[in-house]
Amino acid sequence: MAVLTLLGGVGVALVRLKVEQLNAGRFSPDDVQQLQSALLVKQYGDEQGHYLASVPPILLGMLVLTVWLSPLLVSVLGFDAVAGEMQHRTVRYFTMRTRRVSYYAGKFFGLWLVVSCITLALHLFVWTLAVLRGGVSSSAAFGWGFHLWLVTLPISAAWCGFATIIGSQFKSPILSLMVTFAVFFVLFVLGLVGMVSESAYWLGYVYPNTFEDWMLSPHADKVAKGAAICIAWAAAATGAGAVLFARKDV
Amino acid sequence: MADEASAEKIDPPPSSEKPGESKKEAPASERSSEATAESKAPESSGDKPKKKKKKSAEVAVRLRKVSKRFGAKIAVDDITLQIRAGSVFGLIGPNGAGKTTTFSMLSGFLRPTSGSLEVLGYDPQQTDMLRSRVGVLPQDAILPSIEKVGEFLTTLARLQMVPASEAEGLARSVLEEVDGRDWWRVKCGALSHGMAKRVQLAQALLGNPDVVLLDEPTAGLDPRSAYEVRQLIKKRKGRCTLIVSSHNLQELEEICDAAAILDRGRLIASGSMNELTASTQEVHVKIAPAPGKDGYRSAEQSVPMGKVRELPVVSHADWDDERSELVVHFDRQKSDAEGVIAHVLWLLLNEKVRVSGVSKGKGLEARVMDLTGDEGDGYEEEDEDD
Numbered sequence: 001m002a003v004l005t006l007l008g009g010v011g012v013a014l015v016r017l018k019v020e021q022l023n024a025g026r027f028s029p030d031d032v033q034q035l036q037s038a039l040l041v042k043q044y045g046d047e048q049g050h051y052l053a054s055v056p057p058i059l060l061g062m063l064v065l066t067v068w069l070s071p072l073l074v075s076v077l078g079f080d081a082v083a084g085e086m087q088h089r090t091v092r093y094f095t096m097r098t099r100r101v102s103y104y105a106g107k108f109f110g111l112w113l114v115v116s117c118i119t120l121a122l123h124l125f126v127w128t129l130a131v132l133r134g135g136v137s138s139s140a141a142f143g144w145g146f147h148l149w150l151v152t153l154p155i156s157a158a159w160c161g162f163a164t165i166i167g168s169q170f171k172s173p174i175l176s177l178m179v180t181f182a183v184f185f186v187l188f189v190l191g192l193v194g195m196v197s198e199s200a201y202w203l204g205y206v207y208p209n210t211f212e213d214w215m216l217s218p219h220a221d222k223v224a225k226g227a228a229i230c231i232a233w234a235a236a237a238t239g240a241g242a243v244l245f246a247r248k249d250v
Numbered sequence: 251m252a253d254e255a256s257a258e259k260i261d262p263p264p265s266s267e268k269p270g271e272s273k274k275e276a277p278a279s280e281r282s283s284e285a286t287a288e289s290k291a292p293e294s295s296g297d298k299p300k301k302k303k304k305k306s307a308e309v310a311v312r313l314r315k316v317s318k319r320f321g322a323k324i325a326v327d328d329i330t331l332q333i334r335a336g337s338v339f340g341l342i343g344p345n346g347a348g349k350t351t352t353f354s355m356l357s358g359f360l361r362p363t364s365g366s367l368e369v370l371g372y373d374p375q376q377t378d379m380l381r382s383r384v385g386v387l388p389q390d391a392i393l394p395s396i397e398k399v400g401e402f403l404t405t406l407a408r409l410q411m412v413p414a415s416e417a418e419g420l421a422r423s424v425l426e427e428v429d430g431r432d433w434w435r436v437k438c439g440a441l442s443h444g445m446a447k448r449v450q451l452a453q454a455l456l457g458n459p460d461v462v463l464l465d466e467p468t469a470g471l472d473p474r475s476a477y478e479v480r481q482l483i484k485k486r487k488g489r490c491t492l493i494v495s496s497h498n499l500q501e502l503e504e505i506c507d508a509a510a511i512l513d514r515g516r517l518i519a520s521g522s523m524n525e526l527t528a529s530t531q532e533v534h535v536k537i538a539p540a541p542g543k544d545g546y547r548s549a550e551q552s553v554p555m556g557k558v559r560e561l562p563v564v565s566h567a568d569w570d571d572e573r574s575e576l577v578v579h580f581d582r583q584k585s586d587a588e589g590v591i592a593h594v595l596w597l598l599l600n601e602k603v604r605v606s607g608v609s610k611g612k613g614l615e616a617r618v619m620d621l622t623g624d625e626g627d628g629y630e631e632e633d634e635d636d
Contacts, residue, residue, distance in 0.1 A: 088392035092359055093453060097381045097409035249360045 032057075044213060051218040055144045056136040062126045063148040066119050067212045070152065071159050071188070073118065075180040078111040078163040080173035082245070087171050091250050100250075104168065104242040108234075112160040116153055123149045151215040154230030158208035161237030162187075168245050208233060309368075310335040310461050310491035311356060316365035318351050318515075325351040327515040328365070333508075335460075338487055340502040340509035340523075341495040342614070344622050347512040349495045350389055353465045356493070357386040369461055382410040385459035387450050389466045389495075395439025399425065399449055402438055403456065410457050420457065428452045428482060444475040451479060461491045468498060480505060503527070503614040513622040529611030533590050535576040535598065536607035549574045552603045561597060563590045577612075587611075 036057055041049030052060065082104070085091040094103055127145040130136040163180055170176040187207045194204025204210040214226025311333040318326040326348040333339045341349045354360040355367055358374035372379040394402060403421035412420055425431055428448040433441065441449060447470070454462055467483065468476035476498075483505055486492060496502050502509060503523060510520035524530055537549035550569055553576055558567045563585045568577045576598075580590045587610040598605055611617075 085394075089388060089390055090392055090394050092357070092386070092388045092391040093393075093406060094409065095359065096357055096377065096384065096386050097406060099377050247361070249354075 044216065048213075048217055052216060054140075055148070056130055056140055058126060058130045058136070059123075059141065059145050059148055062123060063151060063212075066122060066152050067155055067209055070115070070119075070156050070209070071184040074111065074115055074156060074159040074163045075177065075184055077114055077118075078160060079167050079177040079180050081107045081111055081164060082168040083170045083173040083176040086168075086250060087173060089250070095250055100246040100248075101242045104164070104245045105238065107168075108160055108164045108238045108241070111164060112157050112234075115156045115160060119152050119156065120149055148216075151212060154215070154227040154234070155208045155212060157234035158230040158237070159184075161234035161241070165237045165241030165244070168241055168248075205229065308335040309333065310337075310370060311339075311493065312368040313352075313356075314366045316352075316355065316362045316367055318348075318355060318360060319363045324515050326355070326362075326512075329512075329515075329517045330365075331510055331517060331520060333491060333493060335491050336488060337507045338483075338492040338494065338505055340506035341493065341512065342499065342502060342509050342618055343512035344618075346514060347622075348515040349512055350465055351515075352512070353386075353389070353463055353493075353495055357384070357388065357463055359388070382412075382457045383460045385454035385456060385462045387454040387462075387464045387467055389469070391450070393438035393441070393446055393449060395437065397438050398434070399430070399436050399438055399441070400434035403449070403453060406453050407456055412457060424452045424456050425449070427455065429478065444471050447471055447475070447479070451482065455482075455486070459490060461493070462486065464492065464494045466495055466497070468496065468501060476501070499613075499615040499618060509614075511618055511621055518621050519617075523614070524611070527611030527614055527617055529587060530582045531579060532611060533578045533580070533587055533594065534570075534573075534609045534612060535578065535594060535605055536609075537574055537576055537598075538604040538606040540602065540604045549604075552601075553598070554601050554603075557597055557601070558594060561593050563593050 033053065037049060037053040039049075040052045040060075043049065044052060080087075082091070085094075091103070123145055127141040130145075131138045131141045162183065166180045166183055167173075167176040170179065188209075190203045191207025191210050194201050194207065194210065197203070208230050211226035211230050214229075215223050217223055217226075309332045311331075313329050313331045316326055316329045317324065325346075329348075329352065341352060343349050351360065355362050356369060356374055358377065358380075361375070367374055369380060370383055374380065374384075397405075400418070400421060403425060404417045407417035407420045408414065422431070422434065425434065428451050430445065430448050430452065433445060433449065436445075438446065438449065447467070451464070451467060454464065464483065468479050471479060480501060483492060483494065487505070494502065494506065506523055508520070508522045509526055511518050511526070519526060537553055539549050540552040550571065553569065555567060555569060555576075558564060558576065558578065563580055565579045565581050567579065569575075570577050576594075578590060578594055580587075591608055591610075595605065595608065612620075
């Protein structure tokens with residue numbers, strides 16, 4: 001799965017670079033810059049749009065792609081982290097030697113680490129590719145690239161927290177996968193409703209990807225708030241999951 | 251034991267009965283809710299009563315009114331039991347008896363619905379207190395297939411807080427103990443059933459725990475592997491408290507000091523192996539048909555039941571037609587099994603009865619059948635969750 005994700009992400013980046021190279025002859029850099037700026041202003045608002053206009057488009061595209069795919073990646077990598085060991089009772093070798101809370105926390109952090117590493121590898125590849133073929137300066141590629149990768153961390157943490165608590169409620173990994181997909185889809189729909197409805201904007205808070213915008217803000221306090229809410233979701237899910245798991249018959 | 255030559259006149263055996271002096275054993279706590287396993291621990295063999303009393307308080311495992319329900323089903327029903335430190339204790343019972351559930355609660359995998367359990371004085375879920383003091387061989391827990399045996403055991407040793415510098419050495423030594431030194435780099439998923447069972451046993455013995463719980467340690471093993479596993483268990487005897495569950499009753503009779511018999515979640519008998527098999531109350535003499543004038547006499551016909559019953563050491567005697575056995579009951583206050591065997595054999599051999607075997611008590615298997623066979627559907631292989 002990790003390899004497929006890497007290959008898929010790299011493939012998309014290569015296509016994006018090729019399109020940029022083809023367009024390079026038809027549009028002047030200023031035209032591209034203006035177009036990108038207009039799109040970003042429309043998406044993120046005036047101030048934030050101009051702030052992000054200096055980000056190489058390939059990097060911003062990669063961020064959007066990885067954040068969008070984050071729930072899918074997390075669910076596919078994490079659905080059997082606990083359920084797989086519960087199914088064949090392999091978990092028993094560990095729970096008699098370590099506190100269940102530690103075991104559970106280890107599963108959460110392990111999943112988060114793996115997802116973060118895959119995302120970093122994907123981003124690193126794109127940064128390098130952008131420098132070598134896209135005419136992006138290395139300082140911009142690695143500076144903005146690292147910044148954008150950091151944005152993915154709290155978001156993926158929240159998804160990992162959700163995936164781990166759902167996965168630990170089932171002894172059948174396939175059931176865990178199906179329920180994880182279902183719950184993530186419901187969160188996506190709630191996020192969508194929160195985005196389009198002014199009266200139910202708060203529904204968007206349950207969808208971690210909502211906070212991508214916050215963490216791309218030029219204002220540090222908004223970035224911190226976005227990150228804090230994502231981390232709070234992750235902590236709440238992991239804490240609740242650990243308590244439930246500690247009481248569970250394994 | 252008996253053949254044609256042995257049917258000659260034999261001098262009467264010296265009487266071994268010494269009323270009031272024979273070894274008295276506590277009555278089996280059959281159908282009682284509480285029992286303490288007889289200990290083979292060196293501490294419990296002291297001579298001074300005061301010291302004995304102190305040592306008898308050394309209980310490794312204690313269950314108090316423990317019940318476990320799975321929905322409407324009662325898997326374990328109000329079990330109270332104590333297992334003395336240093337003993338080898340067997341958990342016996344047919345399908346659905348509650349053995350594995352009891353094991354799982356003792357191992358901290360399951361929480362009791364009511365009642366309390368203590369292992370070495372702690373709740374089994376107090377992992378911090380028990381992590382290196384209790385070893386468990388779960389019946390049906392599969393080893394992680396992608397991990398290599400060495401890595402797996404080393405990881406478990408590290409989880410038991412063994413320093414990194416010693417973990418590998420400890421893992422290697424325990425793997426060597428189960429005769430698996432060549433499997434260090436083999437992936438767990440590539441092990442045969444017998445090899446996997448040994449690795450499971452190795453992880454249970456990792457770090458020389460004080461209490462070792464072995465759920466079906468020889469299930470599915472070929473006779474040689476099963477024998478070797480039994481030898482491993484015997485080697486541990488006296489070094490720790492061993493609690494073993496098995497369907498192989500001969501095996502349990504061979505290795506256990508004491509046992510509890512469970513049926514439908516309830517404790518129906520417990521005590522020392524001698525008590526359970528009634529080896530201090532009855533003697534079984536297997537009789538073969540004997541040649542007579544008109545061909546062979548049946549075994550039953552060849553036994554002089556009246557004379558047997560008149561023997562002073564015999565309280566009463568019965569003929570078990572199904573097993574072709576003479577069952578001799580005696581008062582353990584007045585005589586011991588060896589004295590009764592001597593008297594009965596002397597009589598039978600003088601009567602030219604062909605004796606083909608003698609045993610003290612009825613054997614654990616027969617005992618379990620007697621106790622669990624009333625309503626049950628027989629003694630079968632155990633389910634995953636009994």
